[in-house]
Every structure is written in structure tokens, then in C-alpha cells.
Amino acid sequence: MVHYTCDCCKRPIDSENSIRYLVRLEVYASLDPIDEDMDSDRDHLLEIQEILENLDSAEDDQICDEVYHHARYDLCSECRQRFVKNPLGRQTMQPLNFSKN
Numbered sequence: 001m002v003h004y005t006c007d008c009c010k011r012p013i014d015s016e017n018s019i020r021y022l023v024r025l026e027v028y029a030s031l032d033p034i035d036e037d038m039d040s041d042r043d044h045l046l047e048i049q050e051i052l053e054n055l056d057s058a059e060d061d062q063i064c065d066e067v068y069h070h071a072r073y074d075l076c077s078e079c080r081q082r083f084v085k086n087p088l089g090r091q092t093m094q095p096l097n098f099s100k101n
């Protein structure tokens with residue numbers, strides 16, 4: 001039996017009693033076309049793929065990661081709810097400047 005753990009709260013996800021949610025995260029550089037006349041329709045993902053192929057020989061993996069990063073997370077239903085509400089981890093509920101006294 002495979003046991004999954006929530007990547008957020010680290011609690012085990014009991015697949016029999018609760019649903020495991022998958023988050024697939026894809027972050028990639030939005031490249032502006034250099035050749036504006038021709039490239040407006042160009043597929044940026046293809047472009048990134050080319051860059052990644054060119055970087056293949058380079059030893060610095062971090063550059064690759066900055067151009068294209070993807071990850072997969074398992075979430076329990078609680079963390080899924082929180083994630084959907086606030087995927088960027090922004091600080092919500094911050095007190096406004098009302099309570100200065």
C-alpha cells in the first residue's frame with residue numbers, strides 16, 4: 001500500500017478516507033520575442049525548450065531552473081483549500097491602518 005504525505009503540512013494522507021490532491025506547478029520565463037516582426041506567434045514553450053537544450057551542456061542547473069521550473073505536490077484536502085484560496089502564499093488578513101491607537 002502506498003502512503004502519501006501532504007507536502008504542505010506533512011501529514012499522511014489516508015487514501016481510503018480522504019482525497020489526495022495534486023498540484024502541478026509550472027513556472028517559466030515569459031520571453032519577449034526578440035524579432036518582433038516575425039516572432040509574435042512563436043510558441044514560447046518551444047523557445048524555452050531550445051534554451052534548455054542549449055543549456056544542457058552547461059553545468060549550471062540553476063539557470064535552467066530559473067528559465068523553467070516545474071514541481072508536483074501532494075496536498076491533503078485542508079491544504080488544498082488553503083492553496084486554492086491563496087496560491088502565492090500572500091499575506092492576507094493583514095490589519096489595515098485602522099488600529100493605530
Ligand SMILES: [Zn+2]
Nearest residue numbers: 006009076079
Ligand atoms: Zn496538508
